[in-house]
Amino acid sequence: METVSSLLDEEWYNRYKNISSLNIRSSIYDVTNQCNLRCKGCFFFSSDEHKAADEEKDIKKWEDFIDKEKERGVNLAILIGGEPTLHLDRVEAFYKRLPTYCATNGLIKVPRDRFPDMMVGISLWGDEEDEKLLRGKDAFAVSSKHYEGDDYTYYLYTLTPNQIGKTERIIKKIQNAGLKVHLQLLSNDEGVDGFSWTEQQLNDIRSEMDSLLDSYPDTVISSKYYHEIITTGKMLGRTFGWQECPSVTEPLDTRNPRPKRLIRFIRWASDLKTMHRCCTSATRDCSTCKDGAAHMSWVMVNKRSHIKTTKDLQNWIEVYEMFAKLYKFIPW
Numbered sequence: 001m002e003t004v005s006s007l008l009d010e011e012w013y014n015r016y017k018n019i020s021s022l023n024i025r026s027s028i029y030d031v032t033n034q035c036n037l038r039c040k041g042c043f044f045f046s047s048d049e050h051k052a053a054d055e056e057k058d059i060k061k062w063e064d065f066i067d068k069e070k071e072r073g074v075n076l077a078i079l080i081g082g083e084p085t086l087h088l089d090r091v092e093a094f095y096k097r098l099p100t101y102c103a104t105n106g107l108i109k110v111p112r113d114r115f116p117d118m119m120v121g122i123s124l125w126g127d128e129e130d131e132k133l134l135r136g137k138d139a140f141a142v143s144s145k146h147y148e149g150d151d152y153t154y155y156l157y158t159l160t161p162n163q164i165g166k167t168e169r170i171i172k173k174i175q176n177a178g179l180k181v182h183l184q185l186l187s188n189d190e191g192v193d194g195f196s197w198t199e200q201q202l203n204d205i206r207s208e209m210d211s212l213l214d215s216y217p218d219t220v221i222s223s224k225y226y227h228e229i230i231t232t233g234k235m236l237g238r239t240f241g242w243q244e245c246p247s248v249t250e251p252l253d254t255r256n257p258r259p260k261r262l263i264r265f266i267r268w269a270s271d272l273k274t275m276h277r278c279c280t281s282a283t284r285d286c287s288t289c290k291d292g293a294a295h296m297s298w299v300m301v302n303k304r305s306h307i308k309t310t311k312d313l314q315n316w317i318e319v320y321e322m323f324a325k326l327y328k329f330i331p332w
């Protein structure tokens with residue numbers, strides 16, 4: 001039987017050791033039901049998750065809740081919404097207690113004197129034209145000024161079929177702003193015309209993602225195996241979907257047999273009581289889901305299946321390293 005040490009040389013083994021002890025236990029929190037944008041294809045609003053629960057407004061209740069989450073074993077709080085920066089007191093309640101990542105559209109700047117090393121992920125939906133079409137605004141123009149040169153910030157660039165052949169210019173803009181970028185694919189939850197993927201487009205964007213990583217290794221935080229998984233929906237001959245998804249809220253997970261999954265993962269609504277089905281839209285058809293974090297986690301929780309060949313295990317290590325960099329568990 002193959003083992004980790006039999007498959008890796010010293011350099012790769014050291015990389016493996018560096019991440020294998022991290023033991024990341026994340027959960028996701030809707031900080032608010034409000035947003036200062038309304039993007040077409042936003043999973044939160046398109047699946048009415050903003051109506052799932054009334055927002056808790058008492059900051060003391062947030063603080064007590066986060067203390068309990070910590071006791072539950074959570075060591076990474078992923079804040080989403082709505083737009084978390086509309087309620088910085090709630091963001092601060094997390095930040096003071098747990099390693100915290102804040103997803104934002106970047107229109108409101110996270111003040112660095114109050115949150116010096118909080119990881120910030122700014123959503124980006126394409127070039128100026130796409131952002132205007134899908135989000136009603138060129139959000140990058142604002143966010144890139146707010147966060148220029150910030151060491152704890154990266155762009156989460158959602159690629160759409162419209163972006164094929166146009167991504168390099170955006171990556172250069174991000175590089176020029178002194179920031180990093182991670183790539184994911186639009187799931188087109190609201191069926192905007194021309195924004196659903198065809199097989200050919202998925203092949204094309206995969207090659208483009210690979211060549212971006214080759215050309216901008218210091219700016220693009222990614223891995224080719226991640227590109228393969230996210231564009232094909234296949235891993236080691238298995239197909240991504242409901243039966244395989246690792247990012248289902250644990251107390252709501254009635255699947256039998258239960259697949260490998262994120263331990264103790266919950267996605268909480270902003271009333272701090274209601275749980276959503278998974279890390280993304282509760283109404284999304286899992287067979288069309290392109291969620292980047294869910295695909296990444298799918299690889300990460302299936303380590304054993306990758307202890308087969310040197311290449312498989314190296315692929316697994318690269319995806320894990322990518323995740324660890326995105327949440328600053330290891331340096332860029």
Ligand code: SF4
Pocket residue numbers: 035036037038039042043044045081082083104105123
């Ligand atoms: S900025 Fe984010 S939360 Fe707000 S509408 Fe757009 S995708 Fe949704």
Ligand code: SF4
Pocket residue numbers: 241242245246247248277278279280281284285286287289290291294
């Ligand atoms: S929509 Fe995506 S993340 Fe949610 S359960 Fe389905 S496959 Fe998983």
